[in-house]
Amino acid sequence: MTDGPRATSDPRTRLPGGETGEPPRPTPAEDLAEALEEAFGPPAAAPSAAAPSDRGADADAARPASPAAPGKAGDRPPDGRAAPAPPEGREQAADTLAPPAAAGATAAAGGPAARPSAGAAATGHMPPPAADSAPAAPAAPTPASAGPHPQAGPGAVPSDPAGLLPTTSARAPARGRAGGGRRGPADPVRGLMYRHRDLCRDAVDPLEIAAGLEAHGVTDRTAVRYRHRDVFSLAEEMYVRTRRPAAAPPAPAGPEPRTRLALLAHLLPLGGGLLVLAAAGLDGRPQAALTAAGVGWAVVALVLGSQRGPLRVGAGLPAGAGLAVGWLLAYAVYGDWFLGELLGGATGVTRAPAVPYATAAALAGLTAAVLPAAAVARWFAARARGSLRDSRDLAEFRARVRPLLAAAVAAVLAVLVALQLVAAVAGPLFGRAVHEPAASASTYAAACALGALLFLARLLAVHGFPRAAAYGVAAACAAQVTALLLVLAARVPGLAALGRPVELLVAGPAGFRMATVPAAACGAAALALLAYAGRALTRASAHRKEHNEMTAPPLATPSSDDGGAR
Amino acid sequence: MFSLRIGLLAEGGFPFAAGESPGWCDRLVRGLAHHEFDVFAFAVDAAQESSGLVPLPPQVRAVHVAPLWRPAPGERRYGRAERRRFAEHFAELAGALAAGAAGEEPGQDRFASGLYGLAELAREAGGPGRALRAEQAVRILERACRAPGAHPVVRGARVAELLAVAAHLDRALRPLGTGWYAEGGASLAAADLCHALSGGPAALPGLLARRFFGTPLLVTEYGVRLRRHYLESGRGAYAGGSVTVRTLVAAFHRRLAAETYAEAELVTPGNAHARRWALRLGAEGHRLRTVYPGMDAARFTEADDAAAAGSPTGEDGAAGADDMTLVWAGRMEPAGDLVALLHAFAEIRREEPAAHLVVAETGPPAPAHAGYRDHCRALAAQLFPDEAADAHAVGASPVSFAEVGEPALPDRAAAYAAGGVAVLSSVVAGFPVGLVEAMFCGRATVSTDVGAVREVIGGTGLVVPPRNPRALADACLALLRDPARRARLGAAARARAMELFSAQRNVGAFGGIYLELASRAPATAQAPALPHPFAHPPEAHLLAAPAPERDRVGAGPVLEGADR
Structure with a gap:
């Protein structure tokens, strides 16, 4: 506490709200100066920094009045508003008059904001200025430092201006500048805005800036330095003055994580299909066993594959939906044979079930289509989400998604047809002559219809319409069951007419085409689902994801800022 | 009672x-x-x-x-009439949200009417969650954003953004559907x-x-x-x-x-x-009525008693080793600004070579700030090399780091008891819990002027500007050199804390507020079997009470002129 520079900085320890450094008594002159200032406010046109008002003498705080500064006109002393230029001149004047005094006085600015609470302090009293003015005297030996300034009103009281008021840290750079003759920035808020430019740019309203500023330690006391009453009005100015770019479209989300496991899971059903195909080369019981094993494999693989990846369905799938799909698959394997027995045999079903090559090949093609179907579903979901981002309104979104949906369905159909063609063509390669081309064709068509139905149902279920999907599949089942029952009922004497529609359906120019029944049932259901999907899947809400990046963040636990709440 | x-x-x-x-x-x-x-x-x-x-x-x-x-499990799909009601109220709410730029907010009444309308619907027909996740809600939001007078920012809302807003409102309005x-x-x-x-x-x-x-x-x-x-x-x-x-x-x-x-x-x-x-x-x-949070004072009183027994009262002026110790307690995070304190302590040491600093960590820093802790320790090691009394003694650094919970510092009270002056150097603070604890312990404090510090400390401690190590050093030196003042401030701080921040006061304040609010509100119609305060007007207890007016039977006392 003996060296000069330290002495001038000492006033900073005597702080608002607290007791002060050393306890010497305030001199009557200082009391008078203080009382005068409290009575009349900061000297309005104080050309000398010796009568510091926090804002008036604050050279670095002087800036051109911004048009967008709500609520701060009242905070600003008249000189600060009327003439932004004077502070610098004033400072220079102070410099030329008495450099050490100017330094000390500038350092002493910044008190008024802090003073009310100093007064409110229970045991604290105003900082007794003489504490450090004594050590300061050697550093500022010129009489001017303590002598009266002719221009200053209250400042004319012969006292050490440096000790007049407590100060805040912000004055330290001001002092340095005053001593070095440098100017402070004309617009301190601009600097603050630059420092918090991210906050200002991203804020959606002034309160957000206020919250951010407070989180960075800006208080109402600090805001006073920027000539604002409080942080809120400072934040308002910052909000209004910030130039924001136009709202950019939301950033594209990353693609769904594609796992190798999901790829494998979607390939797995093909194994079951191949088993069934292999079984078609056998006869009797081994064939039945191997076929059952293949179908079971395919079902398990399908269930596994739909646990993840683009075919995953959340909650809401009715329990019966799985049964219905199981029935459809079982019918695809043995339905044709069963219907043939019902139609042809008069004594009921007695022969061992047989799976012709065409059926097995169609099934194998179907299982091979799972992977492309999953890929298409994934593509559709991703493109639809992209359209969500890009669309400016719901009508536009609908217009964008409708062709997507058509393309997806067409793609799956094309894949199905292609696979069935491959299956049909591959038949002779296995040495298995296709005896009835017409019957085989209907089998392949039935497989295509079944594939399309399952794909559409799954797509609907994935996008939040599990009930509709279940209804579609169940309707196909019901149609098949009805066909079987009708044929059965036709055996009752007098009710032969009941069986006519089915017989007409399966009767072809070159023999029976049993597969037309499932083809018709699945095709009709698929068409109905397609019509429904045309409406449902073009809604924006169908592409809302429960837990995607668009939903709200989890509410955090109360932060430590909640202080007392512990 | x-x-x-x-x-x-x-x-x-x-x-x-x-x-x-x-x-x-x-x-x-x-x-x-x-x-x-x-x-x-x-x-x-x-x-x-x-x-x-x-x-x-x-x-x-x-x-x-x-x-x-x-979503609540009981949410159900609205019927046609309910959907119409939902659309009406949600349109009000969405309109109020989309309307209005900064400044004075119009449409608060629209917001309220939409909110309460939805609440009534939810009361009768269950929460609006499913309706908010459906297409209708998105359509209403879209219309609200395109309406004239909408906030310029939301006018160009894209479909994805509307969906996100609907999802958030779904979550924010879940309290309506609680039943x-x-x-x-x-x-x-x-x-x-x-x-x-x-x-x-x-x-x-x-x-x-x-x-x-x-x-x-x-x-x-x-x-x-x-x-x-x-x-x-x-x-x-x-x-x-x-x-x-x-x-x-x-x-x-x-x-x-x-x-x-x-x-x-x-x-x-x-x-x-x-x-x-x-x-x-x-x-x-x-x-508005400020009710300070209460803290359990009992944990800290022992430290105070110990301080009262052991500390010199100032006449002799002989400061014990403890009294030349500063304590900083908190989490080592940038908001705590321990670096400023270390720099301040360097200055203090220059003036008072006997001074010590105890940094008591009250908890691990957040993972994002783990590096700051190492930085502080490195800085302390750099600034304050180990010192020894003589050529034969084992040296130690004047800055010691400890975690609360170690045997040496079993709890926070012990941490504050370890020194004569508690220092709070943070640059950001809401309610300074650590400061109140130090006050309970009867420690003189030096704190930075952030958050509610000024309000909490009143005049019972020193306050310095944040980010000002030299001011912090000067204030700490002033206290270290003046045991009498330290004791005075500590006692005052403790008295203030006991008065303002004790748990009893907090609970008592709420007890009083409960009674006050109940006295102002009319008693509920369904009177419980227990005697209910303010269920009857005071006149009912008088023998010759005037017959109460018919419409006031069962109603609470009407306080004319009370500031409702």
Whole structure:
């Protein structure tokens, strides 16, 4: 506490709200100066920094009045508003008059904001200025430092201006500048805005800036330095003055994580299909066993594959939906044979079930289509989400998604047809002559219809319409069951007419085409689902994801800022 | 003693075992054992919901938990007429959210009417969650954003953003569908008073109870819920930081806060800082009453007693080794600005070579700030090499780091007892808990002028500007060199803390507020068997009382001229 520079900085320890450094008594002159200032406010046109008002003498705080500064006109002393230029001149004047005094006085600015609470302090009293003015005297030996300034009103009281008021840290750079003759920035808020430019740019309203500023330690006391009453009005100015770019479209989300496991899971059903195909080369019981094993494999693989990846369905799938799909698959394997027995045999079903090559090949093609179907579903979901981002309104979104949906369905159909063609063509390669081309064709068509139905149902279920999907599949089942029952009922004497529609359906120019029944049932259901999907899947809400990046963040636990709440 | 049924409304924290443990709620419930409490709590995540509850005293009659993080299981699809009602009210709400740029907010009444309309619908037909997830809600939001007078930012809202807003509103409006507003059963109808333990979602059931049953609402805000929302909803929070979404969501929370402040009978902010926010959002000054958080003083009194026994009173001026020790306690995070303290301590050492500094860590720093801790330790090692008394002694650094919980420092009280002066050097603080603890311990303190420090310390300690090591050093030196003043300040600080921040005072304040609010509200129609305070006008107890007017039978006392 003996060296000069330290002495001038000492006033900073005597702080608002607290007791002060050393306890010497305030001199009557200082009391008078203080009382005068409290009575009349900061000297309005104080050309000398010796009568510091926090804002008036604050050279670095002087800036051109911004048009967008709500609520701060009242905070600003008249000189600060009327003439932004004077502070610098004033400072220079102070410099030329008495450099050490100017330094000390500038350092002493910044008190008024802090003073009310100093007064409110229970045991604290105003900082007794003489504490450090004594050590300061050697550093500022010129009489001017303590002598009266002719221009200053209250400042004319012969006292050490440096000790007049407590100060805040912000004055330290001001002092340095005053001593070095440098100017402070004309617009301190601009600097603050630059420092918090991210906050200002991203804020959606002034309160957000206020919250951010407070989180960075800006208080109402600090805001006073920027000539604002409080942080809120400072934040308002910052909000209004910030130039924001136009709202950019939301950033594209990353693609769904594609796992190798999901790829494998979607390939797995093909194994079951191949088993069934292999079984078609056998006869009797081994064939039945191997076929059952293949179908079971395919079902398990399908269930596994739909646990993840683009075919995953959340909650809401009715329990019966799985049964219905199981029935459809079982019918695809043995339905044709069963219907043939019902139609042809008069004594009921007695022969061992047989799976012709065409059926097995169609099934194998179907299982091979799972992977492309999953890929298409994934593509559709991703493109639809992209359209969500890009669309400016719901009508536009609908217009964008409708062709997507058509393309997806067409793609799956094309894949199905292609696979069935491959299956049909591959038949002779296995040495298995296709005896009835017409019957085989209907089998392949039935497989295509079944594939399309399952794909559409799954797509609907994935996008939040599990009930509709279940209804579609169940309707196909019901149609098949009805066909079987009708044929059965036709055996009752007098009710032969009941069986006519089915017989007409399966009767072809070159023999029976049993597969037309499932083809018709699945095709009709698929068409109905397609019509429904045309409406449902073009809604924006169908592409809302429960837990995607668009939903709200989890509410955090109360932060430590909640202080007392512990 | 009269008994009231208090509906405690909480979001996260109390009474769940997982979550920040708000001890004050527990103390409140235990301290006001003559009242009955029904706790209505929102679980904010799955872990919290499955974590169970803290042990509760018998005066807590029931705890009703509703999840905010998932849709309520009972949500059903609205019928045609209900959908029409939903569309009407939601359009009001969405219109209010989309309307209005900055500045004075028009449309608060639209917001309120939409909110209460939805609440009534939810009361009759279940929560609006499914309707909010359907296409209709998106369409209504779209229309609101395109309407004339909409905020310029939201005019170009894209479909994805509308969906995100709908998803957020779904979550924010889940309190409507809790089923707490039916007559009887697990209902707020039976409560005489609703006490929301924080603003925001927790206060929403209180607003609705006030609307449906006229139950008075008391909102306590120790941290400003809206401010927390702003801090958490910054860039990247929604839809990759979409300004549109954040604007609409912030509008919802802002308007909800404004509605809460406007409707609550009384708001009790925990400090002047929270009070400023309430005032800013339109709370009326006479409905704000600061109730300082209470802290358990017993833990700290021993330290004070020890200090009183051991510390020199100043006449002899012989400072013990302890008295030349500064204590800093807290988490080593940038907000604590320990670096400034280390620099200040370097100056102190230059003047007072006998000074020591104890840095007591009260907990591990947040993972993001782990590097800061190492930085501080490295800086301390650099600035203060080990020193020894003579050539044969083992040296030690004047700055010692310790964690609270070590044998040497079993608890925080011990940490504060380890030194003569407690220092708080943080640059950001809400309510300075550590400072209050030091005050309870009777320590003279030097703190930075942040947050509510000035309000808390009053005149019983030194306050310096933040980020000013030299000022901090000077203030610490002043205290280190003056034991008498240190003792004086410590005693004053302790007296002030006991007066303002003791748990008893906090609980007592709320007890008084409960009675006051109940006295102002008309008694509920369904009188319980227990005698109910203020259920009868005072005249009823007089023998020659004038016959009460017909319309005042059963109504509470009408306080003319009271500031309602």
